[in-house]
Amino acid sequence: MAQSHAPLQVWVHQAPGLMRNLLQLPSSFAEQQAFKQQLQQARQLGVDGIIVPINWRLVAPFVPEQAEQASSWHGYRQLFRLIREQRLKVMADFSFVATGLTDPRSMNLLPDWLWGRLQQALPADMPLDSLKYLDQHGRDSITALSLWARPVTLPYFRQFLGGFARHMSEFAPGVPHIQLGIGPEGEWRYPFLGRYAEGNEVAYLPCYSELALDSLRQAMLELHGSEAAWCSAWQADNLAPASLPRLKQVVERLAGELVAGQRSPALNDFCRWYQGNLVEYGRDMLAMAHSLFHGSWQGVSLGLRLTGALPTMGGLPNGQIAEVIAGLTSCPFSASRQEDGYLQLLNALASGPWRRRLRLMLTGIGARHGEQDPQLLHPWLRAAQKLNIPLLAENRHSLSLDDHPQWERLIQGVLNQPAFRGWAIRDLDALLMDNGLGEARLRQLSRLKHTQGQPSGLKNKVFRVMGPLHLKVANQRYQVAEADWTRFADEVRSLRRLGVTAISTDVWWGQVEGRQPGEFDWRYYERLVTELAAQQMHWVPILAFHQAGGNVNDDFMQTIPLWLWGKLLQNHPELGSVRDLQYVSETGDASMEYISLWADDYVLPYYSRFMQAFRDHFVDSVGLIDEINISLGPAGELRYPSYNAHDWGNYPNRGTLQCYSPLAEQEWQRHLKGKYGNITALNYAFGSKYERFNAVGLPAADELFDNKAYLYSAWAREYLGWYQSALITHGRRVLETALALFAEAPFQSIPIGIKIPGIHWQISDPDTPRVAEITAGLLRPHASLAAHNQREYVQLLDSLIAPEFRSRVVVHFTCLEMENKDYEGYSRAADLVRWFAEAAQEVGVSLMGENALAGALFDERGWQQIATALGREPGFEGITLLRMQHFFAENRTPLHQLQWLINQFQ
Numbered sequence: 001m002a003q004s005h006a007p008l009q010v011w012v013h014q015a016p017g018l019m020r021n022l023l024q025l026p027s028s029f030a031e032q033q034a035f036k037q038q039l040q041q042a043r044q045l046g047v048d049g050i051i052v053p054i055n056w057r058l059v060a061p062f063v064p065e066q067a068e069q070a071s072s073w074h075g076y077r078q079l080f081r082l083i084r085e086q087r088l089k090v091m092a093d094f095s096f097v098a099t100g101l102t103d104p105r106s107m108n109l110l111p112d113w114l115w116g117r118l119q120q121a122l123p124a125d126m127p128l129d130s131l132k133y134l135d136q137h138g139r140d141s142i143t144a145l146s147l148w149a150r151p152v153t154l155p156y157f158r159q160f161l162g163g164f165a166r167h168m169s170e171f172a173p174g175v176p177h178i179q180l181g182i183g184p185e186g187e188w189r190y191p192f193l194g195r196y197a198e199g200n201e202v203a204y205l206p207c208y209s210e211l212a213l214d215s216l217r218q219a220m221l222e223l224h225g226s227e228a229a230w231c232s233a234w235q236a237d238n239l240a241p242a243s244l245p246r247l248k249q250v251v252e253r254l255a256g257e258l259v260a261g262q263r264s265p266a267l268n269d270f271c272r273w274y275q276g277n278l279v280e281y282g283r284d285m286l287a288m289a290h291s292l293f294h295g296s297w298q299g300v301s302l303g304l305r306l307t308g309a310l311p312t313m314g315g316l317p318n319g320q321i322a323e324v325i326a327g328l329t330s331c332p333f334s335a336s337r338q339e340d341g342y343l344q345l346l347n348a349l350a351s352g353p354w355r356r357r358l359r360l361m362l363t364g365i366g367a368r369h370g371e372q373d374p375q376l377l378h379p380w381l382r383a384a385q386k387l388n389i390p391l392l393a394e395n396r397h398s399l400s401l402d403d404h405p406q407w408e409r410l411i412q413g414v415l416n417q418p419a420f421r422g423w424a425i426r427d428l429d430a431l432l433m434d435n436g437l438g439e440a441r442l443r444q445l446s447r448l449k450h451t452q453g454q455p456s457g458l459k460n461k462v463f464r465v466m467g468p469l470h471l472k473v474a475n476q477r478y479q480v481a482e483a484d485w486t487r488f489a490d491e492v493r494s495l496r497r498l499g500v501t502a503i504s505t506d507v508w509w510g511q512v513e514g515r516q517p518g519e520f521d522w523r524y525y526e527r528l529v530t531e532l533a534a535q536q537m538h539w540v541p542i543l544a545f546h547q548a549g550g551n552v553n554d555d556f557m558q559t560i561p562l563w564l565w566g567k568l569l570q571n572h573p574e575l576g577s578v579r580d581l582q583y584v585s586e587t588g589d590a591s592m593e594y595i596s597l598w599a600d601d602y603v604l605p606y607y608s609r610f611m612q613a614f615r616d617h618f619v620d621s622v623g624l625i626d627e628i629n630i631s632l633g634p635a636g637e638l639r640y641p642s643y644n645a646h647d648w649g650n651y652p653n654r655g656t657l658q659c660y661s662p663l664a665e666q667e668w669q670r671h672l673k674g675k676y677g678n679i680t681a682l683n684y685a686f687g688s689k690y691e692r693f694n695a696v697g698l699p700a701a702d703e704l705f706d707n708k709a710y711l712y713s714a715w716a717r718e719y720l721g722w723y724q725s726a727l728i729t730h731g732r733r734v735l736e737t738a739l740a741l742f743a744e745a746p747f748q749s750i751p752i753g754i755k756i757p758g759i760h761w762q763i764s765d766p767d768t769p770r771v772a773e774i775t776a777g778l779l780r781p782h783a784s785l786a787a788h789n790q791r792e793y794v795q796l797l798d799s800l801i802a803p804e805f806r807s808r809v810v811v812h813f814t815c816l817e818m819e820n821k822d823y824e825g826y827s828r829a830a831d832l833v834r835w836f837a838e839a840a841q842e843v844g845v846s847l848m849g850e851n852a853l854a855g856a857l858f859d860e861r862g863w864q865q866i867a868t869a870l871g872r873e874p875g876f877e878g879i880t881l882l883r884m885q886h887f888f889a890e891n892r893t894p895l896h897q898l899q900w901l902i903n904q905f906q
Contacts, residue, residue, distance in 0.1 A: 007449040009048045009422030015429035016106040022075040039086040046446020049089030057111045064156050067163035080171045093179040097144040133206035135193040136252050147281040148211045165292045172296040179303050182285050188304040189326040196314035203255040213244050219273045234266040271330045278327035279348045290354040301359040308364030308374030342379040365393040366410030369403050369497050385419040394424035401437040404499030415452050444906035461870050461905040462878025467505040469548050469556035491888050492535045499902040502538035502626045504880050508558045509545050520613050529621050542629040547593040568602050584661040586701035589647040593634040597730035598663035611741045622746045629753035630738045637757040638731045642775040652761035652825025655775035657701045669693045671722050686715050710781045720781050727777035728799045751810045758815030760829035763787050764822050793839035806845045816849040816869045817862035833869050841874035849876040854886045857894035
């Protein structure tokens with residue numbers, strides 16, 4: 001049986017600004033109302049509770065005894081009351097250290113009296129340096145009290161915690177957790193005192209106070225039994241009690257061994273003692289809290305902060321050194337240190353009556369875009385999961401709201417790890433900023449509360465951007481300048497931060513295999529893949545068997561391989577001329593954009609060879625590829641080149657039929673013979689008087705469309721039905737070739753995509769309804785064809801994609817940004833988008849969208865249309881927006897609207 005969990009929780013840190021005004025909160029109605037409004041908003045967005053820092057300096061600013069007075073807690077009582085009124089929980093986050101020194105907004109200092117009072121309280125046998133951590137040069141830290149001084153410090157900590165437990169007890173039912181910040185930045189670890197710049201190969205251990213060294217001496221005498229045995233084990237002399245300076249020298253030597261990567265019995269003894277003191281400190285603090293929070297507090301959990309990332313060690317040669325200095329490993333340079341060490345460390349911390357109450361916070365989660373995951377994340381997670389200790393994921397610094405990869409990693413890290421019980425996010429002010437981005441993030445977390453370890457059922461939309469047809473070309477050999485690659489990388493980085501997950505690019509057949517058959521040049525695409533990988537951006541290659549140039553907004557020209565025409569004619573003498581290989585329209589115009597589908601038998605082996613070459617060359621990049629898209633016609637779309645501007649294809653007319661080549665005529669005649677068997681049956685069906693099938697010519701296009709003949713004439717429907725069937729057969733043939741070539745590991749799980757255009761004009765024309773879709777080859781005419789859905793696209797998809805492949809094929813459909821405009825070319829674009837989505841759902845194929853024209857990116861209405869299409873059910877799983885360069889134009893509307901759109905579907 002699958003393990004079930006309580007819903008994940010969303011905790012948000014209280015805004016630092018409020019804490020600065022805490023003392024005036026009880027008497028300031030304006031402050032209360034502003035905070036109350038924030039809390040209401042947070043609860044509506046799914047926040048479960050607020051993390052409130054309990055500042056010692058605010059409670060007891062002048063003398064420690066103030067923590068015992070009820071009046072000292074008045075501000076916190078008012079704060080907790082406001083939070084409770086909004087039915088939110090409170091996490092009390094105690095700081096026994098100074099935090100936030102690099103950020104004035106969140107700075108939390110220790111009380112002014114602390115160092116002086118503690119110095120006075122030192123027993124006569126404790127050295128003057130006992131309160132501070134010291135390195136070998138005498139540098140200290142003013143942010144945290146030394147753990148070796150806890151005989152002096154713990155009574156004051158107890159006084160602080162006890163005052164809270166006593167005077168805030170009425171709020172205990174709404175305080176499920178107490179967090180104890182006992183080390184640097186509230187984390188359970190030692191401080192880093194030295195500056196670790198490049199070339200500074202020294203380990204600064206914070207254990208050189210006389211009290212710390214004496215603790216080491218006593219521990220080693222107990223371990224080895226005598227001074228002589230200790231000296232022998234450490235290969236040192238003169239370690240007597242009166243020789244602490246000598247012991248300091250020996251510890252410095254051990255620090256040198258640490259830097260050099262050496263292992264010795266002395267270093268092992270030292271590291272075990274050093275880590276053991278940290279463990280005992282954590283246990284003492286938990287034991288103290290466990291004893292104080294009883295009665296009405298007995299249901300509260302207790303916790304410390306675990307660090308997921310440690311400071312960079314500059315020129316030091318081994319990453320484990322930081323873990324040693326922090327006190328997190330006692331076995332440097334051991335291969336099993338992370339597998340077993342962190343498990344033993346957490347187990348030692350949890351051993352006590354507080355174990356059932358223990359809940360820890362793992363900080364540093366949510367690496368920024370371009371950064372690696374915190375290096376200690378996985379060791380802590382494995383240990384916590386084995387010990388069944390629950391964790392909360394906390395970011396150390398305020399998250400970049402517009403850094404989608406950062407949030408993605410934060411969210412998925414929690415969802416994929418059973419040890420996590422939720423998120424602790426900084427901070428409330430940032431998340432409720434006016435731009436709405438933080439609100440979208442909180443809504444996303446709220447939707448995912450119940451989905452840990454199982455499918456969420458709330459599939460996010462996919463957002464992709466189509467790359468440029470080609471980076472700006474420096475010369476005819478397509479040598480791209482380094483500056484172009486730099487700009488491309490910068491733009492990819494910006495899009496990735498917004499939440500775009502993949503860049504779609506044409507892999508031009510004519511560029512890669514343009515020189516001669518079988519000679520492939522992948523250098524441009526190798527560099528492109530390298531740049532995408534560096535930005536953590538995925539790739540959707542379009543295997544482009546079509547020409548670039550000649551379509552709307554094209555700014556690049558690339559023919560299909562020019563050698564192909566001659567090669568096919570040379571190898572197949574039955575071909576009369578190049579026109580046999582081309583689409584020839586009703587006007588006599590021939591297109592070189594794409595090899596005619598009636599020449600598939602000749603060209604399909606070349607398509608197959610190119611796809612196989614791509615597969616073999618990019619086998620090591622499979623992890624970067626989200627989908628492989630296959631070009632099925634002009635502009636990569638399954639259609640005839642019916643609306644080319646050079647061929648009477650001026651928008652928004654009906655377009656031109658493209659079936660007047662010699663091969664098309666031969667195929668038309670074979671179709672009739674195959675269907676009717678003999679010429680008599682054909683003549684009987686249509687009232688014709690042909691003597692043989694090869695005498696049946698191609699009908700004039702105007703005769704097919706005048707007086708709605710394409711709807712009412714059986715002969716016109718026969719011809720145009722064959723015309724559409726030929727296109728679908730071509731699409732299915734090429735698609736299934738690709739599916740077979742990419743059927744085995746490691747490509748077998750990569751979706752195969754195809755594109756179908758949204759031919760949205762002439763739909764509602766009362767004289768010639770749907771005629772542009774017919775000349776493009778998408779519809780089979782029937783007598784009731786009109787400006788409403790009669791499942792025409794169900795028929796197309798059902799014929800195009802065999803049932804056994806529907807789980808793997810992704811269909812892309814265009815014109816998502818367009819509105820219905822009967823007054824402009826009888827366009828019903830919005831209706832068409834809805835009809836196609838309904839068809840895709842009925843057939844059972846995945847559906848992605850695309851905008852037809854880049855100009856709509858600069859119009860907010862177009863973005864609203866896209867949002868409507870994405871939000872509708874049945875709808876689209878995502879969208880690919882064209883093209884990349886438009887998002888970085890002087891007009892920033894596309895970039896801002898893209899961020900808005902992504903926010904809607906987090």
